[in-house]
Amino acid sequence: MSPPRHPDPRASPPPRTPVTERTPAQAGWSWAYEGYDPSRERLREALCTLGNGYFATRGAAAEAVADRVHHPGTYVAGCYDRLVSEVDGHEVENEDMVNLPNWLPLRVRAADGAWFSPDTCSVLGHEQVLDLRRGTLRRRMRLRDAAGRQVALEETRLVHMGDPHLAAQRLRIAAEGWAGEVRIESGPDGRVRNDGVERYRDLNGRHLTGLEAGFHPPDTVSLSCRTASSDIRVALACRTRVTSGRPREVAHAGDEERPVLCLTVPVGPGRPVTVEKVVALHTSRDTAIGNPLDAALSRAARAGGFGALLGAHTAAWHRLWRRAGSDVPGRAGHVLRLHQFHVLQTLSSHTAGLDVGVPARGLHGEAYRGHVFWDELFVLPYLDLHLPEVSRALLMYRYRRLGAACRAAADAGRVGAMYPWQSGSDGREETQRLHLNPRSGRWLPDRSRLQHHVGSAVAYNVWHYYQASGDTAFLHAQGAEMLFRIARFWAHTARWDAAYGRYRITGIVGPDEYHDAYPGAAGPGIDDNAYTNVTAAWVLCRAREVAGMLPAPRRDELFERTAVDSAELERWEDVSRRLRVPFHQGVISQFEGYGELAELDWAAYRARYGDIRRLDRILEAEGDSTNRYQASKQADVLMLGYLFPRTELAALMARLGHRLDEETWTATVDHYLARTSHGSTLSELVHGWVLARCRRAEAWSYVQESLLSDVADLQGGTTGEGIHLGAMGGTLDLVQRGLTGLEPRGGALLLDPAPLxxxxxxxxxxxxxxxxxxxxxxxxxxxxxxxxxxxxxxxxxxxxxxxxxxxxxxxxxxxxxxxxxxxxxxxx
Incomplete structure (x- = not known):
């Protein structure tokens, strides 16, 4: 897949060359890297993550510890902890998805030598292969230490898709041209921190406390701990056995933070050694257990050997691929399969039994602190038509936090449910008050919590899950209540403005994020964001529709619980028809006053900086602000063309009193294509989707960049901090719904194909x-x-x-x- 061409100088620069697959025969089901490149190690760790929906582990080297090159990370879905840090003279509280003890350590050295590692030895060969079909990672190395001893090492690992609490490794050691003894160390490492993101590194990241090591003869070590404030107990049991070769000595070493099983084994030409390690992981959030340590020890003891575990794991992946598969030809299909692999590792069938949301960066790293944003808007449409029980569970995460959303609305002087922009453990707003611009080194106010359109995303997902699944039980119960409370929020947030003869929603931030205030304004927020207002009108329409679908007893009960009466329904109807949508120069305005902002000299900034995806950081470092310009970080108005088929969007706009014809929509698309920096991985996905429907010949360059965004790390170092799950899920949905025009609606599958x-x-x-x-x-x-x-x-x-x-x-x-x-x- 060649890099996309951009004849328009306003468009983004072409991406860097993507990774090279091993051979054409393997291209469909493997993702491989040749050679060792420390500068790309973080990226490879993220893209070689293995997981099962319950937990995931980055593809870090088994012999590595956290440093500037490596960041081993293991994350359990929904395992959060809150700490206080001092930032720029302020005490700041952040909740993070916790980096749990590293279960990977499995290293080897000659009895009198240093540990074999590509960081300390001469690298004669290095290969890393992610097997997408079987869900395994294999790493082969040929190394030579300072004494001239050569070894061939092959490690294969898995995070079990059948049993979500198990993981395993197999290490084969072959001495080349020498004989002697090797010392093997295996065990978990509790000396971990949440420091995988450079800009967070000065914050408090030590979430684990009370570490206790244990030795359980003859072959198991354990480590238990708890999180500092959320008091989640965590336990790992690591069983290590030599299955080829005979250990001369087995000993227990280490300390309370890093228990180690030490094995001394003879090796020589023709006498390779094979070591197998099985790991069990439990937390106190698990169901049907007593003590996490007892559960982990019992599970590790009962587990079979690596071969048996691999067989059951492969069978589980086979079942998952059968349910969730798609087949797109060529290089694009290869990247799509990698995206699908990572979506399924984060949100597998095991997720259906958990109280978790959609982490924006997967379980692959610590960017965004593991929080839940609106990315489910891009992921659930794919899951709805493959794993609807997972979609339902993810919506239940939102329902269980509906009370927190209602309290947030009440605290803001509003009614209904105001969902947070960033959500974590309990549904409170987790968005930071300050964020760091690494270009200027300044901490700045973070106003992204004003993105209340996240509530419309929740409502959208409720409705489309129902359309795909036909799950009336959910819609009539939890789904309807969420819809009603979100509708109440919008109906009462909108204020009548006699001067315009319209309802207005003011003081917010839209999806764009570059505009969080008017130039020179004393307070934050912009007014009448078109995306927010149109989606709010849609929510009000759907809430009224669902009210009419409910059985009378349930409707009466729900109206009583949510304080909805006939007057409320009339307000929903009125607001849904008279919300303000601004226009300028014949196009939909992103918000009121957008057309009066200055034009940016895009060519000059591209000439000066090259990559200007993060234009906000560039301008702030210059003492300027994106608030002054008609410049967007990502799709905002054009998101409407992503969410709604053209006929539905035209009907929504007609309901609001506007005629959205082909000429107006085309002019709107052109206007924002020329004024978007694509500072979000979601942006090119949306632009490609929209162009596939109106100017197909131009769509591919945007679609291709959305495909390559993570694999080629187009955002410049962000993928190593965690993959972008929304963008990956969105590319799958682009094939599933975008190219086919597939829309489950009214008991039918509507199809309007637009193949690329x-x-x-x-x-x-x-x-x-x-x-x-x-x-x-x-x-x-x-x-x-x-x-x-x-x-x-x-x-x-x-x-x-x-x-x-x-x-x-x-x-x-x-x-x-x-x-x-x-x-x-x-x-x-």
């Missing part, structure tokens, strides 16, 4: 969906037609609507449907 030749090519694009009661509905998009196969079951037929025609596909049959002429034409 660069992705579909000459080979078919396959999708497998779970739609309402149907499992493994197969869609194939190829050569001017769509083939749909519905597996045999006792369900009714699947109703498809495409090109104005309805097609019924009964279980056990398939249908081939010609694409409409506009979809067959290819690039416009």
């Amino acid at each position: 030749p660069e992705m579909t090519g000459m080979s078919p694009c396959h999708l497998s969906l779970r739609y309402q009661g149907h499992w493994d509905v197969e869609l194939s998009l190829h050569s001017g037609h769509l083939r749909v196969r519905v597996p045999d079951s006792d369900q009714g037929p699947v109703r498809l609507v495409m090109g104005g025609r309805t097609h019924l596909v009964r279980p056990g049959t398939e249908a081939t449907i010609p694409l409409p002429p506009t979809a067959r034409r290819g690039p416009a």
